[in-house]
Amino acid sequence: MSLHYNGATFTLVVNPAAGRGRARRLLPKITSALVAGLPEVNLRVVQTSTWAEARLRCIAAVEQARPPQPGRPRDSLLVMGGDGMMHLGLNAAAGTQVPIGLLPAGSGNDFCRGVGVPTSPAGAVRAIIDGKLRRIDLMSATGNLVDGAEQRWVGSIVSTGFDGRVNYRTNRASFTLGGLVYGWAALAELHRFEPLSYRLVIDGVPREQTAMLIAVGNAGWFGGGMQGCPKADVTDGLLDLTVVNPVSRTTLLRLLPSMYTGKFIKDPAVELLRAREVVVDGDGLYAMADGEELGDVPVTLRAVSDMLSVYSPVGQ
Structure with missing residues (x-):
């Protein structure tokens, strides 16, 4: 008998260099907290080295997301880094039903402030785990x-x-x-x-x-x-x-x-x-x-x- 995982997939696209390496240092703690808080979710972590690679990875995560299904979390794109990474994430997910989770690790974190996402890593992780979605304008x-x-x-x-x-x-x-x-x-x-x-x-x-x-x-x-x-x-x-x-x-x-x-x-x-x-x-x-x-x-x-x-x- 083969086992097939049918839960939600959260793809976390990271710029490790954000915040002068702060994202790289925070990544193990962030992933551990997400895995512990979302045991039913398959967490995929993608570390990127260039702006172009990060853009393509965000687009791919949205394109590969499956339609929402009753009784389970939606496949989601998570982005971790500074405002540049948030910009790539929102451009990939704009106009779709794929939710985006924001994990601020840069020096500015202005988009998070503007949409009510905590600028602390722990607070941002908690927002994703709690699963409350806000539909916003762009x-x-x-x-x-x-x-x-x-x-x-x-x-x-x-x-x-x-x-x-x-x-x-x-x-x-x-x-x-x-x-x-x-x-x-x-x-x-x-x-x-x-x-x-x-x-x-x-x-x-x-x-x-x-x-x-x-x-x-x-x-x-x-x-x-x-x-x-x-x-x-x-x-x-x-x-x-x-x-x-x-x-x-x-x-x-x-x-x-x-x-x-x-x-x-x-x-x-x-x-x-x-x-x-x-x-x-x-x-x-x-x-x-x-x-x-x-x-x-x-x-x-x-x-x-x-x-x-x-x-x-x-x-x-």
Whole structure:
């Protein structure tokens, strides 16, 4: 008689180098906790060494997932690493019924914050074991994107101004300071930054202006714990826009620390908007999304409801 395993399969795709090797150090404890907490689940662990490999492994896990069956957990994709790994996972699972589990091990973990997943390893594991699913919105980004892509899904924020330039510099830093590297990059950019020219179309209405930054968010966090769009709601079917109108460099420097608490929105230079679709264009703009390069403007950003199932204590 042959034995056939018919339980759910959870595929854990890991970037071991995330968080300066933190993911590699945490992996044995994470896998042990998942196995102990989900004895009926077949846990497959895939360690990746490149961005391209991680992307393909995430896509394969979703494509191989079986349709949900009554009385058993769903085949699921788990991703472990920083926001770049979360970005790959959500792009693989977007528009499907395959749940995604988030195991933060990077320096930022902004997408986890934005969807209510604990940033502690133990809390994130517990959310997956408890099995509560939250169905959330994503942001569709289309345009002439990096790597020849025409469309990508975004979980958190698209940055194109001062914030985008800081993000770009952070990714190219030749040294590591953990979460402090974003602050270093902000100071490095600040000394020569000037307001940028934006050409927007917000729900069909053209708008031209200069600004220090215009962040467009699905969820609210970016830059390793900064609340770029503090009032963002991943279930409201809308994008949040945070506009920092032209200010002096001294004022911008003063605002930066309060972005970690969200209190910067009380400043008269800050404007909050909501929209279903935003076209971002302008001079000298380059788009970053979820901490990764998105591409040159123009980009069209659109809120799409009910696109992703996430293991979260918030549940539904």
